[in-house]
Amino acid sequence: MSYAIEAENIVKNYGRIKALDSLSLKVNKGEIFGFLGPNGAGKSTFVKILLNLVKPNYGSAHIFGKSVNLHTTRRNIGFLSENMRIYKFLTVEEFIRFHAELFEIPTKKIKSEVETALRTVGFFDERKRRMGTLSKGMTQKAGIAQALLGRPELLLLDEPTSGLDPVGIKELRSVLLDMKNQGTTVFLNSHLLSEIERTCDTIAILNNGKIVQTGSTSDISGKNTHLELVVEGFNDDMEREINSLSTKNMTNEGNYLKVYLKDHNEALTVHRIIDQKGGKVMSFSRMGESLEEIFYRLVKNGDSQ
Amino acid sequence: MKIWAIAKVGFKECLRYRVFYFILIMAIFFIFLGKSCTPKMATNKSMLIDLNTQQNIAMEAGFHGIIFWSVMLCGLLSANLLTKEEEEGTVAMTLSRPVSRSQFVAGKILSILLISAFNLFLLAGVFLFLFYVEMEQFNPNILFSFLIMLPTLILYCLMTVALSFFMPRIVTPLVSMFIYLLTLWLSLPFHFDKIKLVWVPSEKVELIYNFLPKFGDLQFISASFIDMSEKNYDIISLSANMIVYTLLFWFLSVFLFKKRSF
Numbered sequence: 001m002s003y004a005i006e007a008e009n010i011v012k013n014y015g016r017i018k019a020l021d022s023l024s025l026k027v028n029k030g031e032i033f034g035f036l037g038p039n040g041a042g043k044s045t046f047v048k049i050l051l052n053l054v055k056p057n058y059g060s061a062h063i064f065g066k067s068v069n070l071h072t073t074r075r076n077i078g079f080l081s082e083n084m085r086i087y088k089f090l091t092v093e094e095f096i097r098f099h100a101e102l103f104e105i106p107t108k109k110i111k112s113e114v115e116t117a118l119r120t121v122g123f124f125d126e127r128k129r130r131m132g133t134l135s136k137g138m139t140q141k142a143g144i145a146q147a148l149l150g151r152p153e154l155l156l157l158d159e160p161t162s163g164l165d166p167v168g169i170k171e172l173r174s175v176l177l178d179m180k181n182q183g184t185t186v187f188l189n190s191h192l193l194s195e196i197e198r199t200c201d202t203i204a205i206l207n208n209g210k211i212v213q214t215g216s217t218s219d220i221s222g223k224n225t226h227l228e229l230v231v232e233g234f235n236d237d238m239e240r241e242i243n244s245l246s247t248k249n250m251t252n253e254g255n256y257l258k259v260y261l262k263d264h265n266e267a268l269t270v271h272r273i274i275d276q277k278g279g280k281v282m283s284f285s286r287m288g289e290s291l292e293e294i295f296y297r298l299v300k301n302g303d304s305q
Numbered sequence: 306m307k308i309w310a311i312a313k314v315g316f317k318e319c320l321r322y323r324v325f326y327f328i329l330i331m332a333i334f335f336i337f338l339g340k341s342c343t344p345k346m347a348t349n350k351s352m353l354i355d356l357n358t359q360q361n362i363a364m365e366a367g368f369h370g371i372i373f374w375s376v377m378l379c380g381l382l383s384a385n386l387l388t389k390e391e392e393e394g395t396v397a398m399t400l401s402r403p404v405s406r407s408q409f410v411a412g413k414i415l416s417i418l419l420i421s422a423f424n425l426f427l428l429a430g431v432f433l434f435l436f437y438v439e440m441e442q443f444n445p446n447i448l449f450s451f452l453i454m455l456p457t458l459i460l461y462c463l464m465t466v467a468l469s470f471f472m473p474r475i476v477t478p479l480v481s482m483f484i485y486l487l488t489l490w491l492s493l494p495f496h497f498d499k500i501k502l503v504w505v506p507s508e509k510v511e512l513i514y515n516f517l518p519k520f521g522d523l524q525f526i527s528a529s530f531i532d533m534s535e536k537n538y539d540i541i542s543l544s545a546n547m548i549v550y551t552l553l554f555w556f557l558s559v560f561l562f563k564k565r566s567f
Contacts, residue, residue, distance in 0.1 A: 048397075051401045052400070053397055053401070055566065071403050071405040071406075072403055073403075074404075081401075085393055085398060086398065087318060089317065089321055101307065101310035102307050102311075102403070102404055103403065104307070104403060
């Protein structure tokens, strides 16, 4: 099976700094893939390797089965950079047209493609403005328009929401979901965890050049479900017995308990222990870990699974 | 189409540089200086040199002046050609498209050639017009002379681009211009017999002359079409020299650019 993106053992060093450390990754066709990581984790370096802007020291990467070293591979890619550097003297229309020409869109279709891309991001009325006069959010919109040109099979978006207002973010989300429905694979590099959680099917978390967690959004948060209880009359006896069933010691703040079970079928056992030891369960719920909690745990505590 | 798209944007960008207009004005100033040496303007009544010779001197002075400023413009723009794109980060956006690095370099070089040719023929037009008004005669050979100078601009552009990988932006045009003037100076005794009366080039000088790109030879040969003076030159060795250096600097530039990360 050929994947949209397939990277194997990618190593990239900048002098003594290891930007990517044996990174392997597979992105399925047609999914929205979220690539998360703190600043300096190596996210942008990986995107640059996919675009052949940076050569890895070791390893290989393929897009739709074709080596990223071939410039023809980029015929299927739309790219948006976080800090998009543009020719400021071009008008928005000229900028998009320039990219349409580079994208090898037939001359006859360029005009309609440029118009479609600009209308998709709601930027058609601004087409005569010079790129240098646009605000960051507007530049980002123009960048999104050029990335959408020719309906690419893969969209590589590096912090696409950067500079966009809430309306712009909502519109972008709808554009991405629309692209996904039409079979486009989206690779989203972002810090906005809530956005990733809402939009992405699969997530990879990168830290210090290594992938520390990967999987579907539900799988990742499902791996670390815990019980949240409010208990009256909680005591040390209960704590000892409950901890013997847990992967790690429970936490309690007054009557509020968090229990991390080895086996989720033991939830009722926890309830029984509390009852038997004279406590009273006021509320009892099973919770998944939010992406923010997962991210914080993996990145801050280096707790990879 | 991709190369042309890059060249069009590059051409537009060059038109925004102040240096383009500065050099254009300087070159026009020099054309007027050359015009002041034309027979009608000259006050030399002793007729030690005939009117025709005076006219040719004025034409050649104007021609060499235009070439000098065109080469200067070509060098200044070429020195910034790839390094500026790299510093400003615009190269990454272009290369994220299905554009190979050699196509990118070709597009950028084509933009310099377009602006240099535009500048050259604009000046040639002004030059021809002024001399036509002054002397009421039209010398079409001068257009041919300017046409022959185009390979020089291509080679000079490529040489400057290749050099820009090894030195700071501000130094590159100076080094290119030094090499250009050096080849011009070294080729003097091989084109003007009278110079050999005061300077007979040694074997070492001849070796350097043969080793360097023959910018000077091409310029003097081009100038000879203006006055239709006879010049003995080895067209095969001159063509071989120009072609070898053009290919060398092209492959070197592309090779070095392919090694870059953005």
